[in-house]
Amino acid sequence: SQKIEQNSEALNIQEGKTATLTCNYTNYSPAYLQWYRQDPGRGPVFLLLIRENEKEKRKERLKVTFDTTLKQSLFHITASQPADSATYLCALEDSSASKIIFGSGTRLSIRP
Amino acid sequence: GAVVSQHPSWVICKSGTSVKIECRSLDFQATTMFWYRQFPKQSLMLMATSNEGSKATYEQGVEKDKFLINHASLTLSTLTVTSAHPEDSSFYICSARDMGRGVYNEQFFGPGTRLTVL
Numbered sequence: 001s002q003k004i005e006q007n008s009e010a011l012n013i014q015e016g017k018t019a020t021l022t023c024n025y026t027n028y029s030p031a032y033l034q035w036y037r038q039d040p041g042r043g044p045v046f047l048l049l050i051r052e053n054e055k056e057k058r059k060e061r062l063k064v065t066f067d068t069t070l071k072q073s074l075f076h077i078t079a080s081q082p083a084d085s086a087t088y089l090c091a092l093e094d095s096s097a098s099k100i101i102f103g104s105g106t107r108l109s110i111r112p
Numbered sequence: 113g114a115v116v117s118q119h120p121s122w123v124i125c126k127s128g129t130s131v132k133i134e135c136r137s138l139d140f141q142a143t144t145m146f147w148y149r150q151f152p153k154q155s156l157m158l159m160a161t162s163n164e165g166s167k168a169t170y171e172q173g174v175e176k177d178k179f180l181i182n183h184a185s186l187t188l189s190t191l192t193v194t195s196a197h198p199e200d201s202s203f204y205i206c207s208a209r210d211m212g213r214g215v216y217n218e219q220f221f222g223p224g225t226r227l228t229v230l
Contacts, residue, residue, distance in 0.1 A: 036221075043116075043205045043221035044156070089155060099146065100207075100219055104155045 002027040006090060006103040014111060015082060021075040021106045023090030028101075030092035033066055033073050038087045038105070047088075048075075080110045115139055116208050118222035125196055126230055133191045133225045135206030141186040142208035146219065147179075150203040162189045196229045203227075 003026045013019050023033070032051045036044035050057045050066040050073065057064045063076040077084050090103040115138040125131050135145055143164050148156040160168045160181050168181035180192040189208075193200055203226055207219040 041203075041224070041226070043118075043207075043224045046220070098144075099158055099161055101158065102156045 002094075002101075004028070004090065004092060004101055004103040006088075006106045008106045009104070010107045010109070012109045012111060013080060015080060017080055019077040019080050019084070019108055019110070021088055021090075021108065023073045023075070023103055025071050025092060028071075028092055028094065030094075032093065033064075034091045034100070035062075035064055035073075035075050036089045036091060036102075038089060040087075044089055044102075077108075082110045082112055084108065085110050114210055114220045116206065116220045116222040118204075118206055118225050120225060121223060122226040122228075124228045124230065127197050128195055130192055130194045131196055131227060133193075133204055133206075133227075135189045135191070135208070135222050137187045137208045137210075137220070140208075140210040140220075142189075142210065143186065144209045145183060145189040146207045147181060147189075147191050148205045148207070150205060150224075156205060159191075193227065196227070198229045201227055201229045 005024045007022045032049055034049045035047045037047055038044040048059055048064045050064045052068055061078045065074045087105045087107045089105045091100045093100050117136045119134045123131055145162045147159045149159050150156050158171050159174045160170045162168045162181050162183040164183045164186050170176045178194055183189040203224050205224045207221045
């Protein structure tokens with residue numbers, strides 16, 4: 001069956017450290033993968049999109065990698081800040097149905 | 113740009129009543145809008161895909177007669193929860209794709225609507 005898994009339900013790290021979140025998928029062949037941020041009681045906000053032919057993508061303190069062999073994406077926040085505390089969702093498109101499916105999310109907490 | 117609004121942001125209703133939620137793309141045209149439901153501490157679950165001018169496509173397990181979706185224009189989709197019951201209480205989120213951005217385009221999400229059925 002098709003699955004998108006974000007292994008850590010919650011992650012707590014010290015301010016200034018690099019946060020690394022993992023997204024694994026099975027039985028999908030996505031053309032691209034996306035990462036979103038969601039704050040409590042709000043809709044998700046798009047952060048980054050990485051295509052199947054891209055190994056790495058960066059945006060300011062954010063970095064995403066995409067390994068189609070391992071079927072895995074890693075999401076990094078460098079020099080983390082308490083304001084980065086939120087739930088982060090990975091999502092990929094089911095190309096056969098043109099719809100985006102979300103992982104379960106990782107709740108990231110950055111302590112001062 | 114690429115702003116999606118939802119109205120209302122929250123609603124409380126009595127069991128058995130119907131509630132309509134609007135989703136609008138404010139500064140772009142969206143041929144496709146999506147409706148999601150999110151329970152506390154869970155991820156977004158896709159309910160249906162709404163295409164302008166045609167019937168919505170519902171995900172398995174979602175009752176189309178209970179969750180009525182209308183996508184009458186390129187900027188508006190509505191979700192009506194009919195005969196709502198307490199188990200329908202949830203956070204409903206819509207999203208829209210900007211048809212002008214090509215193949216690899218992200219979805220833009222609305223702020224969500226909190227529905228509480230008493």
